[in-house]
Amino acid sequence: MNNVLKILKRKQSFFRNDWENNFNHIKDTFNKSKILIIGGAGSIGSAVSKILFQLNPSKLHVIDISENNLAELVRDLRSSHGYMSGEFATFCIDSGSVEFDFFLKMNDCYDYIFNLSALKHVRSEKDPFTAMRLIKVNTLSAVDIIKKNPEAKKYFSVSSDKAVNPANLMGCSKRIMELLLMSQSNKTNIPFVSSRFANVAFSDGSLLNSFEFRLRKKQPLSVPNDISRYFITDEDAAKLCLMSVSFCEKNTLLTPKMIKETHPLSFPEIAERFLFANGFKMKECSTENEARNFFKNSQGNKDVWPVFVFKTDTSGEKELEEFNYKFEKIDGTKFENINIVNIENKVIDFEKDFRNDLDLLQRKTIIKIYDLINLVNKYVPEFKHIQKKKNLDEKM
Numbered sequence: 001m002n003n004v005l006k007i008l009k010r011k012q013s014f015f016r017n018d019w020e021n022n023f024n025h026i027k028d029t030f031n032k033s034k035i036l037i038i039g040g041a042g043s044i045g046s047a048v049s050k051i052l053f054q055l056n057p058s059k060l061h062v063i064d065i066s067e068n069n070l071a072e073l074v075r076d077l078r079s080s081h082g083y084m085s086g087e088f089a090t091f092c093i094d095s096g097s098v099e100f101d102f103f104l105k106m107n108d109c110y111d112y113i114f115n116l117s118a119l120k121h122v123r124s125e126k127d128p129f130t131a132m133r134l135i136k137v138n139t140l141s142a143v144d145i146i147k148k149n150p151e152a153k154k155y156f157s158v159s160s161d162k163a164v165n166p167a168n169l170m171g172c173s174k175r176i177m178e179l180l181l182m183s184q185s186n187k188t189n190i191p192f193v194s195s196r197f198a199n200v201a202f203s204d205g206s207l208l209n210s211f212e213f214r215l216r217k218k219q220p221l222s223v224p225n226d227i228s229r230y231f232i233t234d235e236d237a238a239k240l241c242l243m244s245v246s247f248c249e250k251n252t253l254l255t256p257k258m259i260k261e262t263h264p265l266s267f268p269e270i271a272e273r274f275l276f277a278n279g280f281k282m283k284e285c286s287t288e289n290e291a292r293n294f295f296k297n298s299q300g301n302k303d304v305w306p307v308f309v310f311k312t313d314t315s316g317e318k319e320l321e322e323f324n325y326k327f328e329k330i331d332g333t334k335f336e337n338i339n340i341v342n343i344e345n346k347v348i349d350f351e352k353d354f355r356n357d358l359d360l361l362q363r364k365t366i367i368k369i370y371d372l373i374n375l376v377n378k379y380v381p382e383f384k385h386i387q388k389k390k391n392l393d394e395k396m
Helices: 003-010 016-021 023-032 043-053 066-080 098-105 122-126 130-145 169-189 207-216 236-247 267-277 288-292 351-362 369-378
Strands: 035-037 059-063 085-093 114-116 154-157 192-195 223-225 250-254 279-284 304-310 328-332 338-342
Touching: 003 085, 003 267, 016 023, 016 236, 023 236, 023 351, 035 043, 043 059, 043 066, 043 236, 066 085, 114 130, 130 154, 130 351, 130 369, 154 169, 154 236, 169 192, 169 351, 169 369, 192 236, 207 223, 207 250, 207 267, 207 288, 223 288, 236 250, 236 288, 236 338, 267 279, 267 304, 279 288, 288 304, 351 369
Parallel strands: 035 059, 035 114, 059 085, 114 154, 154 192, 192 250, 223 304, 279 304
Antiparallel strands: 250 338, 328 338
16 A cells, blocks of 8 residues: 555545544444445455455455455455454355345345446457446446345445546446436435546556566566556545445445646556666667567666557547546535535436347347447447557557
8 A cells, every 4th residue: 555655656545534534424334234245356345345344344245256356355354354243254156146146035135235346447348248248247237236135225336437428338338337327226215326436556457457467477567658547546446435335325426536636647657656666767668579578688787677658559548537527516515535426417217228229239140349339329429439440458
C-alpha cells in the first residue's frame, strides 16, 4: 500500500478523511449483518473482504471461481487478523451455476450483497466468444443475483468509469448493467447502489500489475504514450464500495472527485516511477525488438530497464475517463473527495427484449464481434466503439 502511494505520489489514502469522519456509521451498517461477496477474491473483492472481516458482521460469505485466490485470501486474513466472532467461509463456485442456486437455498437471506464479479478487460472483446461471456456476466448475471435474493436490504454491483459514454464492450456492458439494475430495483424495492471508480493501481491483470511480472521475469515493460488515467489504490476502491452501501439511496452511486491531487497520470510517468521505486532508471525504446533485445545487448547496465513506448493503435481505448453523464445529478457536499451521483433518468425496462436479442444471436451459426457491438448499441445509443482492427493481445 505505502509503495503504491509513493508511486502515485500521495501521502495517504485518497478517501482516508471521508472514511475516518464517517467510520462509526459505516461500522454500524455492517456490524452484526449477514453479508455475501461475489467475486470476493480479486483485487477489489479481497480488499472489501478484509475490511468487512474487521467490522464484525454476523456472517461473511465470500464466493469466487478462483480457488487459488480464495486460499490466499483466507491465509492473508488468518495471518493478519486471526478470527472473527461471526461466521466466515469461502466457496469456490460460479454465481451463475446450479451450485450457487443450492447454496442460496441452504443459507439464510443476506442483508447486503456485493457483486464484484466481472470481466473487466478491454482485451476481452478480441473474439466473439469471450465478448459474449463478458456481456452475459456483466449484465444478466448481475440481474439474476438480485432476483435470487429478494429479501436483501441493499444490492451493490460494481460499475466503471468506462460505463459513461462507452468506447468498448466492457464499458457498454457496465452501462447496460446499470440500466437493468435500476429497472429491477424499481420493481423489487431492493435498492441498487454502485460506484464508478478510476483505474485501480496494480489490480490483478492490469497493465501496472504486469510491471511486477516483467521485472520478476527480466522482461521489458510496454506502455502507451498517448493515454492518461486517474488511479486509486485497491483500498480506496474497497472503501468506495462500502461507503456506497452505507450512504447511497436507491439508484445512486459514488465516484471519486477528480481534483488537483488526483490529476491523470500518463503510463510512461507511472512506469518511470515504478522502476525508480525498484532501483532502476527507465530506458525508452521505440520498437518491441529493441526492448526485447536490451538484456542480450546490455553492457552491464544493471540499473537501467527497457520500456517500449508506443502510440495507441488498439480498439476500445478512450484517451481519458469520464465519471458521470451530463444529465446525472451530482451532490458533492457530503464528502471531501467523493461525489454522490443520482443516475436514474427515464428508466426503461428492456430486460426481456435484451434477453431475447441475446438468445437469438446465440442461435446463429456464425457470430462475429460486430454482431455483439450492434446488439448492445441498440440499448446504449451513445456507445461509440473505437475500432482500430487490432487488439491488445497483438501487442507486447
